Amino acid sequence: xxxxxxxxxxxxxxxxxxxxxxxxxTVLPCLVLAHFGILKEYFLFPLxxxxxxxxxxxxxxxxxxxxxxxxxxxxxxxxxxxSLVMNIKVLVILEIIxxxxxxxxxxxxxxxxxxxxxxxxxxxxxxxxxxxxxxNIFKSLLIFASGCIWFLLIFLIVTTIQPYKLASQMIGxxxxxxxxxxxxxxxxxxxxxxxxxLTIQVIxxxxxxxxxxxxxxxxxxxxxxxxxxxxxxxRLLMLMFLNSMDLHEKLMTSESDYQKLxxxxxxxxxxxxxxxxxxxxxxxxxxxxxxxQLGTRAKPIFDLDVELRKLNTQYFxxxxxxxxxxTLENFMILRQILxxxxxxxxxxxxxxxxxxxxxxxxxxxxxGLDLRKFMPxxxxxxxxxxRNNISLSSSQFRHAIRITTALLIGYLFSLFQFLxxxxxxxxxxxxxxxxxxxxxxxxxxxxxxxxxxxxGATIAYIILHFVQINAILFATLLISMILCFSLLKGRYFxxxxxxTIYVFMSFNFLSPGKVDIIFKDRIVDTVIAGxxxxxxxxxxxxxxxHTQNLDLxxxxxxxxxxxxxxxxxxxxxxxxxxxxxxVKRKNAIISLANLSDNFQRMIxxxxxQQKKLEVVHQFVATSHLITAYTASLSQYxxxxxxxxxxxxxxxxxxxxxxxxxxxxxxKGEKINEVLKMESRLEPEDxxxxxxxxxxxxxxxxxxxxxxxxxxxxxHLTELKNIHDxxxxxxxxxxxxxxxxxxxxxxxxxxxxxx
Numbered sequence: 001x002x003x004x005x006x007x008x009x010x011x012x013x014x015x016x017x018x019x020x021x022x023x024x025x026t027v028l029p030c031l032v033l034a035h036f037g038i039l040k041e042y043f044l045f046p047l048x049x050x051x052x053x054x055x056x057x058x059x060x061x062x063x064x065x066x067x068x069x070x071x072x073x074x075x076x077x078x079x080x081x082x083s084l085v086m087n088i089k090v091l092v093i094l095e096i097i098x099x100x101x102x103x104x105x106x107x108x109x110x111x112x113x114x115x116x117x118x119x120x121x122x123x124x125x126x127x128x129x130x131x132x133x134x135x136n137i138f139k140s141l142l143i144f145a146s147g148c149i150w151f152l153l154i155f156l157i158v159t160t161i162q163p164y165k166l167a168s169q170m171i172g173x174x175x176x177x178x179x180x181x182x183x184x185x186x187x188x189x190x191x192x193x194x195x196x197x198l199t200i201q202v203i204x205x206x207x208x209x210x211x212x213x214x215x216x217x218x219x220x221x222x223x224x225x226x227x228x229x230x231x232x233x234x235r236l237l238m239l240m241f242l243n244s245m246d247l248h249e250k251l252m253t254s255e256s257d258y259q260k261l262x263x264x265x266x267x268x269x270x271x272x273x274x275x276x277x278x279x280x281x282x283x284x285x286x287x288x289x290x291x292x293q294l295g296t297r298a299k300p301i302f303d304l305d306v307e308l309r310k311l312n313t314q315y316f317x318x319x320x321x322x323x324x325x326x327t328l329e330n331f332m333i334l335r336q337i338l339x340x341x342x343x344x345x346x347x348x349x350x351x352x353x354x355x356x357x358x359x360x361x362x363x364x365x366x367x368g369l370d371l372r373k374f375m376p377x378x379x380x381x382x383x384x385x386x387r388n389n390i391s392l393s394s395s396q397f398r399h400a401i402r403i404t405t406a407l408l409i410g411y412l413f414s415l416f417q418f419l420x421x422x423x424x425x426x427x428x429x430x431x432x433x434x435x436x437x438x439x440x441x442x443x444x445x446x447x448x449x450x451x452x453x454x455x456g457a458t459i460a461y462i463i464l465h466f467v468q469i470n471a472i473l474f475a476t477l478l479i480s481m482i483l484c485f486s487l488l489k490g491r492y493f494x495x496x497x498x499x500t501i502y503v504f505m506s507f508n509f510l511s512p513g514k515v516d517i518i519f520k521d522r523i524v525d526t527v528i529a530g531x532x533x534x535x536x537x538x539x540x541x542x543x544x545x546h547t548q549n550l551d552l553x554x555x556x557x558x559x560x561x562x563x564x565x566x567x568x569x570x571x572x573x574x575x576x577x578x579x580x581x582x583v584k585r586k587n588a589i590i591s592l593a594n595l596s597d598n599f600q601r602m603i604x605x606x607x608x609q610q611k612k613l614e615v616v617h618q619f620v621a622t623s624h625l626i627t628a629y630t631a632s633l634s635q636y637x638x639x640x641x642x643x644x645x646x647x648x649x650x651x652x653x654x655x656x657x658x659x660x661x662x663x664x665x666x667k668g669e670k671i672n673e674v675l676k677m678e679s680r681l682e683p684e685d686x687x688x689x690x691x692x693x694x695x696x697x698x699x700x701x702x703x704x705x706x707x708x709x710x711x712x713x714x715h716l717t718e719l720k721n722i723h724d725x726x727x728x729x730x731x732x733x734x735x736x737x738x739x740x741x742x743x744x745x746x747x748x749x750x751x752x753x754x
Contacts, residue, residue: 005286009176010486012293014058014169019485022053023478025154029147040510044132044140048147051075054485055119056151057112058166059218061159067112068155072148074103074120079144082127083137089415092128093408099124100407104400107437108389118432121407125428128411164233165295170216171237172292174244177212179285181205182251182344186278188258189271195258203596203624209248210593216241236354240292243351247285249585250344253632257333257728264330270318277311277341280304284348291355298355304345312338325696329720336721343635398541399437406431406536410529426522430529435537439544440604442537446530448493453526456500457519463501464508464515477505538606545602546611552595553619553740554666556588560626561659563588564729567634571648581634592627596620615743622736626659629729636722645691645719647683651726654681658733665740679734688723691716 010016026046033039033046055071056064078099085091103121107114126132133140159166184201187193220241265271280302291298315338323331389396410427434445467473480502487495500522507518566584569577599620602610636643657678661671695716 002283002286005283005290008290009286009293012169012290013173013486014166014293015486015489016482017165017169018056019482021154021158022050022151022485023481025053025151026050026481027478029150034509042143043510044144045147045150047126047132048075048144049151051119051123052148052151055112055115056155057115058170058215059112061163063112063218064155064159065152067116068152070113071116071119072145072152074116075123075148076141076145078120078123079127079133079141080137082124083130083133083141086128086130092411096124096128096407096411097404100404101400104403105386105389105396107399108385108394108396121403121432122429125425125432128425128428131425164237167216167219167237168295169293170212170219171241171244172289172294174209174212174216174241175247175285175289175292177205177209178244178248178251179282179289181209181248182278182282182285185251186275186282189261189275189278191272193258193262199621199624203620204600206589206624207593207597207600210590211597213245213248214590239354240351243347243354245582245586247344247347247351248589249631249634250340250347252628253340253343253635261330261333261337264327265318265334268318268322270315270334273311273314274337274341277307280307281341281344281348288348288351288355298352300349300352304349308342308345311341323699325699328692328696328699332717332720333724335717340632340635392541395437395543398543399435402536402540402542403432403435405540406435406532409532409536413528413532426525427529427532430526431533434530434533437543438601439537439542439609440601442533443604445492446534449496450526450530452493452496453500454523456497457504457522459497460501460504461515461519464504473505473508477502477509480505544605544609544611545598546605546609546616548598549595549602549612549616550666552591552598553616553623554663556591556595556623557659557663557666557736559584559588559591560623560630561656561663563627564630564633564655564659565652567630568648568652570636571643571646572652585631585634588627588630592623595623612743615739618739619736619743622732622739625732626729626736629725629732633722633725633729636718641715641718643719643722645685645687646722646726647685650681650683651730653678654683655726655730655733657681658730658737662733662737662740665737665744668744683726685723688716688719692720 026049029049030039030046033042052068052071052075056068081095082092085095100121103117106117181202184198184205187198188195220238261271281304284301284304287301288298315334319331319335388394391397407428410431414427430449434442434449436442436445463473463476467476480498484495484498484502487498503522504515504518508515563584566577566581599616602613602616657675661675661679664671664675
């Protein structure tokens with residue numbers, strides 16, 4: 001592992017940048033207040049700052065600004081009502097019901113408002129018993145509101161000074177994810193790879209890439225200054241993101257029959273050499289990502305042209321020595337893989353050229369695409385959307401009921417004084433943090449929260465017991481805050497661990513000498529909240545992932561069919577609409593990732609809810625292969641070469657009939673005879689067989705040609721690869737149809753025995 005690169009990736013990421021901004025925005029007022037000896041009195045100021053900061057999700061400037069403004073309004077309103085009714089238990093219970101339902105339901109409008117809703121419930125938990133407001137409620141609320149507004153001002157200043165920073169960091173992260181994806185793909189060429197494990201890793205990484213691409217799309221395409229401004233920076237960032245999408249497709253095209261390759265070349269080092277070269281490419285992609293996050297111009301680490309020539313030389317050495325009529329097809333497959341690798345290399349070199357663009361050539365960076373077609377869909381902010389989700393058929397409504405139930409139980413539990421619970425709000429905050437719409441995420445967070453709290457509390461306890469120097473404690477507080485906010489999205493255990501440390505440090509500065517009490521209360525409250533959250537998520541109107549499988553399989557099947565049709569249009573009509581193709585490619589990848597993501601969550605659910613797990617897994621795997629093989633085929637749609645030897649019409653009808661049969665079965669309908677007949681078509685690619693026979697005969701009768709030109713690939717090799725890819729797509733589509741037939745048979749009730 002390249003530890004230097006890993007450290008740079010982390011330090012330059014949007015998460016660390018955001019974490020430092022949040023920490024400074026929170027801590028600087030604390031230092032000023034502490035200097036004047038009034039930190040305890042004005043503690044609500046930094047608290048308000050940190051709450052609003054946590055609602056700031058990546059995205060366009062206007063959406064972020066509006067969400068922060070809405071968050072301030074919600075926080076102050078919730079704090080006001082909670083402070084006014086805190087002594088009337090009946091009203092407190094009513095308040096929990098109303099706020100929990102509303103702030104959970106607004107999650108239907110997307111992750112941004114879901115974050116505002118969750119933090120609003122945390123504010124409710126903080127103010128529910130009046131321990132922070134004291135006697136002068138309105139003064140306390142004014143201080144709290146001022147802290148909230150302070151972060152909004154910080155946000156406005158920073159985004160004005162660095163308007164492109166977030167977009168640049170997010171695009172950089174896309175490249176870093178693609179580098180990790182390529183490293184996984186490279187492992188298929190190692191000696192004795194674990195194919196099943198690698199397939200799982202590839203599918204999981206595809207999900208992560210899709211989620212990040214969607215977030216980046218919103219940030220880049222919906223940010224007016226980036227889309228419309230004719231500045232070099234805006235054009236550069238737009239083109240860099242679109243290039244990352246094309247690079248992603250090229251990385252997907254490297255899908256091959258790896259087991260056959262390993263068997264064919266087990267006595268050669270050529271596959272290991274390919275593995276090493278792909279890792280070099282991954283390092284270059286990582287370098288591009290880090291440079292984008294830093295906001296600097298990237299320069300190549302290696303001379304890729306030299307390294308590629310070495311790899312091609314190694315291939316031709318093996319080929320010229322070992323090619324025979326029997327091994328001809330194996331070398332054709334390997335030659336095609338090297339051509340794909342060459343395309344990836346060319347794409348990376350092009351990206352470096354974009355980086356080195358002269359500022360005077362800004363206009364040459366125009367994409368020429370209608371970017372509105374690539375924008376992500378989202379729910380509009382109108383009451384009808386909210387009203388339509390007030391139903392037990394809505395997963396968000398069921399989640400709102402679970403949150404409400406759990407918070408009520410947590411609050412009622414805290415009223416039993418004999419249990420000695422010292423901090424009511426910790427139970428409610430922990431419930432809000434753990435309980436998520438998906439049972440699998442709730443289960444995972446529950447464990448991570450408990451372990452992170454115990455480990456973090458233990459470390460904090462030891463530090464506070466042995467360290468008495470305030471400067472060291474303050475430095476620990478700062479570092480813990482930055483690491484907590486940096487890791488909150490991707491490393492929840494570590495985020496909770498550092499959160500617990502900085503909470504302990506904060507309480508120690510406010511109330512020195514009470515570490516024993518805080519240690520006991522923090523762990524006890526976390527355990528209680530975890531138990532409540534787990535039981536409620538399992539018992540109260542759970543939404544199991546298997547109920548989503550059918551809809552997601554339908555969407556994936558339909559998207560793959562449309563994607564395939566778009567690619568085949570070049571072979572059938574000799575025309576190719578690049579923009580339309582890219583939109584359909586995007587939809588296919590998104591549908592596949594949504595299905596894969598749902599399947600992964602399903603694995604974490606109770607065994608009795610993992611309905612038809614094996615069948616769904618087979619469908620996910622075959623969907624992934626269809627998308628990848630279609631991406632491979634698309635490379636031939638974009639060049640000017642003609643392939644009249646391919647019976648494109650028959651192949652198209654044959655493959656589409658299998659995909660359509662799958663869609664028909666998923667809809668619960670019967671397959672008509674026309675589709676069955678279409679799937680039995682035999683494409684007339686006999687000329688390819690004749691050419692292959694002729695080539696084998698040449699190899700038998702003559703010495704093989706001593707080839708060494710890496711830039712030339714025979715027309716026969718291309719034809720053979722297109723034919724093989726079409727055959728692979730058909731075989732996988734047929735296998736997928738059989739999987740769904742099995743799925744349908746298991747779903748239909750067995751008729752009663754007479």
